[in-house]
Amino acid sequence: MSHALLPKNVALVIKYQKDPLKALETFNSVKIEDGFKHTLPTYRCMIEKLVDVFERMDFYNCEPSVLSYNSIMNILVDYGHHDQVHKVYLRMRDKGISPDVYTFTIRIKSFCKTGRPHAALRLLNNMSSQGCEVNDVAYCTVVGGFYDGHYLLDAYELFNQMLELGIFPAIATFNKLMHVLCKKGQVKESEKLLSKVLKKGFCPNLYTVNIFIQGLCRKGAVNRAVSMLESMNKEGLIPDVVTYNTLICGLCKGNKVAQAEGYLHKMVNEGLQPDAFTYNSIIHGYCKMGMMPNADKILGDAIFKGFVPDEFTYCALITGLCQDNLVDRAVSVFNEAQGKGLKPTVILYNTLIKGLSKQGLVLQALELMGEMLGKGCIPDTWTYNLIIDGLCKMGCVSDATNLLNDAIAKGYIPDIFTFNTLLDGYCKQLKMENALELLNSMLSHGVLPDVITYNTLLNGLCKVAKSEDVMETFKMMLEKGCVPNLITYSILVESLCKSRKVNEALDLLEEIGKKGLVLDTVSFSTVINGLCNIKDLDRAYDLFKRMKQEYNILWRTSTFNIMINGFSEKLNIEMAEKLFHQMGNEECCSADDYTYRVMIDGFCKVWRIDSAYKFLMEMIDKGFVPSLTTFGRVINCLCVQDKVPESVRIVHMMVRNGIVPEVVDTIFEADKRAVAAPKIVVEDLLKKGCITYYAYELLYDGVRDKRLQKKKHSSHPEHRPGKVSHHVDNV
Numbered sequence: 001m002s003h004a005l006l007p008k009n010v011a012l013v014i015k016y017q018k019d020p021l022k023a024l025e026t027f028n029s030v031k032i033e034d035g036f037k038h039t040l041p042t043y044r045c046m047i048e049k050l051v052d053v054f055e056r057m058d059f060y061n062c063e064p065s066v067l068s069y070n071s072i073m074n075i076l077v078d079y080g081h082h083d084q085v086h087k088v089y090l091r092m093r094d095k096g097i098s099p100d101v102y103t104f105t106i107r108i109k110s111f112c113k114t115g116r117p118h119a120a121l122r123l124l125n126n127m128s129s130q131g132c133e134v135n136d137v138a139y140c141t142v143v144g145g146f147y148d149g150h151y152l153l154d155a156y157e158l159f160n161q162m163l164e165l166g167i168f169p170a171i172a173t174f175n176k177l178m179h180v181l182c183k184k185g186q187v188k189e190s191e192k193l194l195s196k197v198l199k200k201g202f203c204p205n206l207y208t209v210n211i212f213i214q215g216l217c218r219k220g221a222v223n224r225a226v227s228m229l230e231s232m233n234k235e236g237l238i239p240d241v242v243t244y245n246t247l248i249c250g251l252c253k254g255n256k257v258a259q260a261e262g263y264l265h266k267m268v269n270e271g272l273q274p275d276a277f278t279y280n281s282i283i284h285g286y287c288k289m290g291m292m293p294n295a296d297k298i299l300g301d302a303i304f305k306g307f308v309p310d311e312f313t314y315c316a317l318i319t320g321l322c323q324d325n326l327v328d329r330a331v332s333v334f335n336e337a338q339g340k341g342l343k344p345t346v347i348l349y350n351t352l353i354k355g356l357s358k359q360g361l362v363l364q365a366l367e368l369m370g371e372m373l374g375k376g377c378i379p380d381t382w383t384y385n386l387i388i389d390g391l392c393k394m395g396c397v398s399d400a401t402n403l404l405n406d407a408i409a410k411g412y413i414p415d416i417f418t419f420n421t422l423l424d425g426y427c428k429q430l431k432m433e434n435a436l437e438l439l440n441s442m443l444s445h446g447v448l449p450d451v452i453t454y455n456t457l458l459n460g461l462c463k464v465a466k467s468e469d470v471m472e473t474f475k476m477m478l479e480k481g482c483v484p485n486l487i488t489y490s491i492l493v494e495s496l497c498k499s500r501k502v503n504e505a506l507d508l509l510e511e512i513g514k515k516g517l518v519l520d521t522v523s524f525s526t527v528i529n530g531l532c533n534i535k536d537l538d539r540a541y542d543l544f545k546r547m548k549q550e551y552n553i554l555w556r557t558s559t560f561n562i563m564i565n566g567f568s569e570k571l572n573i574e575m576a577e578k579l580f581h582q583m584g585n586e587e588c589c590s591a592d593d594y595t596y597r598v599m600i601d602g603f604c605k606v607w608r609i610d611s612a613y614k615f616l617m618e619m620i621d622k623g624f625v626p627s628l629t630t631f632g633r634v635i636n637c638l639c640v641q642d643k644v645p646e647s648v649r650i651v652h653m654m655v656r657n658g659i660v661p662e663v664v665d666t667i668f669e670a671d672k673r674a675v676a677a678p679k680i681v682v683e684d685l686l687k688k689g690c691i692t693y694y695a696y697e698l699l700y701d702g703v704r705d706k707r708l709q710k711k712k713h714s715s716h717p718e719h720r721p722g723k724v725s726h727h728v729d730n731v
Helices: 007-015 020-032 040-056 066-078 082-094 101-113 117-126 136-148 152-164 171-183 187-199 206-218 222-230 241-253 257-269 276-288 292-304 311-323 327-339 346-358 362-374 381-393 397-409 416-428 432-444 451-463 467-479 486-498 502-514 521-533 537-549 557-569 573-584 593-605 609-621 628-640 644-656 660-672 677-687 693-715
Strands: none
Touching (some): 066 101, 082 101, 101 117, 101 136, 117 152, 136 152, 136 171, 187 206, 206 241, 222 241, 241 276, 311 346, 327 346, 346 362, 346 381, 397 416, 397 432, 416 432, 416 451, 432 451, 486 502, 502 521, 521 537, 521 557, 537 557, 593 609, 609 628, 628 644
16 A cells, blocks of 8 residues: 555545545545555545535525435445434425335334344334335344344244235345344344244345354354255355365364365365355464464375465464474575565564474574564554563563663553553562563553453552552552452452461452352352461461352362361371372362371371381372482381381382382481381391392482581581482492
């Protein structure tokens, strides 16, 4: 598009063109210019010019006819000038011109478009008294208006009334109504109307079926769409390219790409020629599912049959390759597109930049943006957003901020996504001063923070334990008219619990429920954890029970873990064990490695060593890998009680898993206390052939090194103790 051909310039030419015919000629001619699209100002100027001509008809003693009035009112309705429609109608009546059926239909359409279907119905009912015979178009317009306003029952009853009066919709009128309903996702209603007219002997055409198949596919009901296609032949209707394309697109969106490919072959067998939409839908479907060989095969077959890959094709391929970590191939495809004469647009560049950024190749993405500028393709806000997002995910938030400042200096206006991305980056690094500065910058650029912005900021402030700032930011959020969601309140609850204001957190829970928000596991678990932290286990357990009994919220593993840990820390291991067994009987709950660690630790604290050993074995049997600390704690307890066979089994497991350093530490610590059991355990393992002599030497050397290190540190008190690392490749 040339710089001279701007919408504002076109609007000025139309406005100051005295000859209305030449103004209309200008309006129509610019539409054929490459890249030009009419905007609201150009349409407004043209309409004003037409209205001006209409107004001047009186001056030239040229009385407009009902046809002229209808034409001008129809144009005004189409472009939303509904107040002017009414003025033109009143002038028409003042001139003594009687409205005809088209006048009424235009006014009915105006009422429906402004959300007044009941007023449209009154007008419809008055048509007969005004000497106008009601037709199918007027009825279907009001029916459509009722559906738009979600008056489904009124719409269906009016449609039935029309049929009972013997007014049957023309195929074009009915199809238009079907199209409006399906486009709005009201497929069930369109099906009811279709079923009604079919019973009355209505014969749908191919366009009717195509509309309905499209509606089904949009709602994700692709199986029903397939059934509709299969039943078309019975109705004597032959599917066309549009039918197949609609179904293929729906199947691909539902990840049924192989089935879509089957219909591609079927349409070819029926003599239909697939177009770019057909091939691109299937290629995109396979790429989205990561099935690149299938996409390559379809593309190869399509090219052989004369298909020329376009921008959409290359975007799909690049996206799919980047998802499969085949970035080098994605770059090759991008270069191939240019080599075949396709001039990359900002969309194609952004596709590759997105892929590179998601793979952490932000430097390459920046280089590509530089190449983009060199080739005269101007980056858009989304280009900058993609690279800023990539930099933030790499932790380079300062670099991302510099890039934003560079973009602003070049005239780009950052959007909400830009600021939210940077804000998230700063909050994850706990750089809250930078985050708050960014919020101010956001407001100064006229970008209003949304709930994601505030939640990100609140979460960051909560993590750095700035509870007062959390509440201040929440107040600001409310003052700016931003409505908090459940995540917002969950953060507030967490902040209050962290600052030990658990009573306030409980009050807030009640308030959340009153606001109509559905409380979740996270909210309750946070408060329960807060109560456990202040050692108020009675109230914590009471809230734990109420969570399911009163609020009907299912317990999760994390909730049980909080309570089990709370009782374990207070050495009430019996209650912890009771909850552990209760957890196994609950839906969506099962003990995880953390649960077992807490239970084992609790048993060791109260010297229930047999239970600790049993839980450790059960933990391993279920596929969990105990931590070094858990292994060591149980071994120490067993050694103290001279339970050598059990210790043998545990040490054997540790060595088998390559955990030699912890065994060394355990032996050394036991040796200091003159406990011979750990050494006996290891020697017993060697005698029984459970470990190799090499493993035994490693363990022995480890103990010796520990002793030497201890002596060295004793002779040099200023030297801080360090940890000896032992690495075993094969034991």
